[in-house]
Structures are given as C-alpha cells and as structure tokens.
Amino acid sequence: MKKLDFDRIFRRAHRAATTQLSTSFSHLTTHSHEGILVTTHMDRSVSATTPETTAEQLEVNPLVPANDVDTTGVPFRMNDGVHIPAERYYDKSFADLENKKLWMNTWQWAARVEDIPNPGDYIEYTVVDESVFVVRTDADTIKVFQNVCPHRATRLAQGCGTFGGSQIVCPFHGWRWNLDGSESLIYGRKGFIPESITSDKVSLSEVRHQIRYGFIWITFDNDAPTLDEFFGTIDKNIAPLSMDKMRVRWWKYTVLDANWKVALEAFMEAYHIMQAHPELAMGVTGEGYNPDSQRYALHGMGHVNGVYKSEEGTPFDSDVMGFGEFFLEQNRVLFEGTDGTNTIRDETIADRVRYQDLPDEAILPTFMQEYSAYAKDAGIPLPPPNPDAAQYAFLFPNMVLLGFFGNLLFYRVRPNGDDPNTCIFEVFAMQIPPAAEPEQAPARPEGPLAFEDWPFILRQDIDNIVRQQAGYRSKAFKEATMSPRMETMIYVMHNEIDRYLAR
Ligand code: FES
Numbered sequence: 001m002k003k004l005d006f007d008r009i010f011r012r013a014h015r016a017a018t019t020q021l022s023t024s025f026s027h028l029t030t031h032s033h034e035g036i037l038v039t040t041h042m043d044r045s046v047s048a049t050t051p052e053t054t055a056e057q058l059e060v061n062p063l064v065p066a067n068d069v070d071t072t073g074v075p076f077r078m079n080d081g082v083h084i085p086a087e088r089y090y091d092k093s094f095a096d097l098e099n100k101k102l103w104m105n106t107w108q109w110a111a112r113v114e115d116i117p118n119p120g121d122y123i124e125y126t127v128v129d130e131s132v133f134v135v136r137t138d139a140d141t142i143k144v145f146q147n148v149c150p151h152r153a154t155r156l157a158q159g160c161g162t163f164g165g166s167q168i169v170c171p172f173h174g175w176r177w178n179l180d181g182s183e184s185l186i187y188g189r190k191g192f193i194p195e196s197i198t199s200d201k202v203s204l205s206e207v208r209h210q211i212r213y214g215f216i217w218i219t220f221d222n223d224a225p226t227l228d229e230f231f232g233t234i235d236k237n238i239a240p241l242s243m244d245k246m247r248v249r250w251w252k253y254t255v256l257d258a259n260w261k262v263a264l265e266a267f268m269e270a271y272h273i274m275q276a277h278p279e280l281a282m283g284v285t286g287e288g289y290n291p292d293s294q295r296y297a298l299h300g301m302g303h304v305n306g307v308y309k310s311e312e313g314t315p316f317d318s319d320v321m322g323f324g325e326f327f328l329e330q331n332r333v334l335f336e337g338t339d340g341t342n343t344i345r346d347e348t349i350a351d352r353v354r355y356q357d358l359p360d361e362a363i364l365p366t367f368m369q370e371y372s373a374y375a376k377d378a379g380i381p382l383p384p385p386n387p388d389a390a391q392y393a394f395l396f397p398n399m400v401l402l403g404f405f406g407n408l409l410f411y412r413v414r415p416n417g418d419d420p421n422t423c424i425f426e427v428f429a430m431q432i433p434p435a436a437e438p439e440q441a442p443a444r445p446e447g448p449l450a451f452e453d454w455p456f457i458l459r460q461d462i463d464n465i466v467r468q469q470a471g472y473r474s475k476a477f478k479e480a481t482m483s484p485r486m487e488t489m490i491y492v493m494h495n496e497i498d499r500y501l502a503r
Pocket residue numbers: 149150151152153154170171172173174175
C-alpha cells in the first residue's frame with residue numbers, strides 16, 4: 001500500500017497557500033513551526049477577503065492546516081490535511097473551549113424574520129449556556145436581548161410567543177421593560193437603593209445582530225467582523241437563492257446522542273450516498289457509484305460551496321440510466337425520503353415530463369421549461385436562473401443547505417448545553433410560495449421527534465450519526481482519516497474551528 005508522504009504534502013500545500021496569500025496579503029508574517037511554515041495573522045478581516053480556492057487548486061493541493069493563524073496551542077488540533085483527532089468529538093475540555101471561543105464569537109442564525117410578524121412577537125434562541133430573545137419592536141425594527149432579568153437572573157422569554165401589551169414582564173417579581181429594552185416598571189422601587197437601579201443597570205442588554213437572507217443572525221462578539229465580511233465571497237452563491245422570499249414549510253428537531261459536529265458532518269459530504277442511501281444511488285453498488293461527485297469551492301471564514309459535477313453525467317455508468325432519467329428519479333427519491341429539497345410541487349412538474357416519453361437528453365431542458373411555466377402560472381416569484389446559485393453549501397459554523405429551484409432543505413446543529421455527547425439537531429424545509437398566497441402562520445418547531453417519525457433518508461443519516469458518536473468514544477479509535485477531495489467541507493469546518501480556538 002502506498003504510504004502517505006505528509007512532509008511532501010505539507011511542503012506542496014504550504015507553497016500553494018503562501019503563494020496565494022502573499023499575492024493578496026503582503027503584510028502577513030511567516031515563521032517556521034514543527035518544520036511546517038505557518039503564516040500568522042490575527043486580523044479576522046483578512047480571511048473574510050481570502051479569495052475563493054477553486055476546485056482545480058484543491059485537486060492538486062491537499063487541504064492544509066489553518067495557515068493564517070498559528071493553531072499550534074489548540075488541544076487536539078488539526079495538524080495535517082487528513083486526520084481528525086477523536087477527542088474533538090467527546091472531550092469535555094475541548095467542548096468547553098469551543099463553547100467559550102467558537103460559540104461566543106461566531107455569527108449564528110437565531111430566527112427567521114417572518115416568524116415574528118407583529119410588534120411584541122418574540123423567539124428565544126439558546127446556545128451553550130446563553131439564551132437571547134429576538135423581538136419585533138415595530139414594523140421596521142427587530143432587536144435582540146440577553147434573556148436574563150437584571151434583578152435576579154430569571155429567563156424572561158421561553159420558546160416563542162408575544163409580549164402582551166408591548167411589555168416584557170419578569171414572571172418572578174414583575175419588573176417590566178418596553179420592547180426597546182428600557183425599563184418601564186420596578187415593582188417596590190422605593191425599597192431599592194436608587195444608585196443600584198439606574199437605567200444603565202436595569203435596561204435589558206442588547207445583543208449584536210444583523211438581518212440577511214431573511215434570517216436574523218446574532219453574535220456575542222462586538223469585535224466580530226461584519227456579516228458582509230463574514231460571508232465574503234460565498235454571498236454570490238447564497239444571495240441568488242432568494243431565501244428572504246422563502247417560508248418554512250416544516251421545522252423538525254430532536255436531541256441526538258452525538259457531538260454537534262458528528263451530526264452536522266453527516267450532511268457535509270456525498271461520499272456516504274452509495275452505502276447509506278441505496279435509493280439515492282439508484283441501487284448501484286461499490287465502485288460502480290462514483291463517490292467523487294462534488295467539486296468544492298472554499299470561500300474563507302469556513303464557508304464552502306459544493307457543486308455537483310453534472311458535466312460528468314450520472315455518478316454511474318450511463319448504461320444504468322441517462323442523466324435525464326437520473327435527475328427525475330433522484331428527485332423523486334428525495335421527495336419521498338425528505339420532502340424538503342423536493343416537494344409535491346416539483347413532483348407534479350416532474351410528472352408532466354415523465355410521461356412524455358422523451359429522449360433522455362430532452363428531459364432536463366423540458367423539465368426546466370415546465371418548471372418556469374408552472375411558476376409563472378402559479379405566481380411563484382422564482383429568482384432568475386443563476387449558475388452560481390448554491391445547491392449544496394456549508395455556512396460556518398452550523399448550517400448545511402441543499403437547494404432545488406425555490407426549495408431548500410437545511411440543517412442547523414448546536415451543542416446541547418455543555419454536553420459534548422449530545423446536540424440539538426434541527427432540519428428545516430423552505431420554499432418560495434406563490435406571491436399571492438396569504439401570509440402563513442409563523443413556523444414553529446415540531447419535536448422532539450422520535451427516530452421513526454423522521455423522513456426515511458434522514459433516518460438513514462441519524463442512525464449512522466449515533467453509531468459514529470459511540471465509536472468515536474471507543475479507546476480503539478484515535479483519529480478519523482479523511483479524503484481531502486470527498487470530505488472537504490468537514491475538514492474546512494474543523495480548520496476554521498481551530499482558528500477560533502487559537503484566539
Ligand atoms: S428576578 Fe426578575 S423581577 Fe426579580
């Protein structure tokens with residue numbers, strides 16, 4: 001068996017990384033550590049503007065450890081382009097470090113704008129030990145507050161709902177606030193020392209937020225880059241999806257017995273399709289199904305866009321079926337197995353094509369024509385076709401999305417409190433509804449769902465997620481071995497996590 005020459009890999013990778021970086025960022029400093037040249041720079045705005053790494057570059061250059069931050073002090077760090085130490089998935093001190101340095105500093109999405117349509121409507125969002133609530137204060141304003149009473153720490157909001165009379169009222173002793181967070185009543189005020197309850201001490205604390213793509217994103221870090229910088233160049237893949245026009249069709253959640261990264265990673269590669277999802281692989285087994293079906297583009301800040309290599313046709317021998325038939329059949333399985341990326345709407349359109357008995361090469365163009373005709377008739381404001389629009393993307397740190405003409409299935413995974421062995425696992429199906437459709441009721445989470453209540457493709461994934469977590473904790477397992485080509489997204493996520501942990 002061929003032995004991997006890591007030294008050569010590092011040298012080659014470093015050469016590529018520094019050439020790329022030095023042309024753009026001549027102010028970076030380079031030093032040598034453990035024989036690996038490490039480029040150190042703590043300015044977060046740099047990686048926000050890191051040019052997209054193309055698939056072609058990736059194919060000749062294996063993935064590399066974080067190259068603009070010195071991560072050598074991070075425990076269980078990613079130190080080559082191939083392995084992930086198992087402790088990253090269960091070690092309590094590693095989770096504590098993530099909780100403190102990643103979750104308290106990165107941007108994360110807390111709510112959808114349309115889910116708080118009226119003044120006073122709120123949604124609570126929790127992560128690790130923190131809880132915030134997002135509240136609409138008037139038709140044009142949304143605010144986010146720390147969900148804690150300045151008196152004696154009671155959580156003010158739970159789940160979602162509406163603050164009656166536009167007043168936030170603490171359920172314990174009845175202190176009150178206006179929707180803008182200013183105090184409106186301290187019950188028994190004269191019993192307090194006036195200096196201890198000045199308005200700066202008793203107003204609710206605001207949390208930094210920005211609205212984008214119809215989502216309300218929050219960060220606890222006032223020094224974090226702007227959302228523009230954070231998303232950087234992946235915006236060109238995400239913006240064309242018109243996510244702000246989408247509405248949540250369903251939102252399901254559960255608590256899984258797995259580290260948040262194990263759960264998320266199940267959706268961060270297409271390599272598992274042949275074995276885990278035989279229906280999606282059309283029953284083709286072994287090497288007959290091409291595992292290398294995605295081309296990945298890295299955008300800095302941990303974001304990755306994956307593009308299906310459709311120019312190579314089906315992922316298997318074309319004798320099995322042509323690309324047109326594969327397109328229709330895989331979408332049917334996705335409808336039956338997720339009801340997310342593909343919905344009854346898409347299947348209705350597919351049926352118009354399916355029964356026309358067309359030559360294979362005519363199927364996709366006919367589907368596209370039927371789709372746009374249907375959207376026009378039904379008044380669905382589909383965005384104009386855009387070859388850059390994401391079909392499969394990872395938005396760091398915890399959102400994976402799969403898209404299909406006006407639909408999205410996406411995953412959000414968070415730690416469950418401070419337990420490294422469980423996580424809050426959520427799946428959302430979104431779709432652009434007809435413009436004329438009346439406003440739908442705000443989306444609410446359904447769950448915690450029992451295993452058997454998930455659509456079948458998700459059951460196939462969840463089953464592996466839980467088995468994997470158990471395996472990672474085994475003494476017999478030291479580190480995961482990654483394919484730099486097929487498990488790119490996962491590697492990039494870990495690499496970016498280390499950049500946060502090194503700060
Ligand atoms: S804890 Fe909120 S009013 Fe006392």
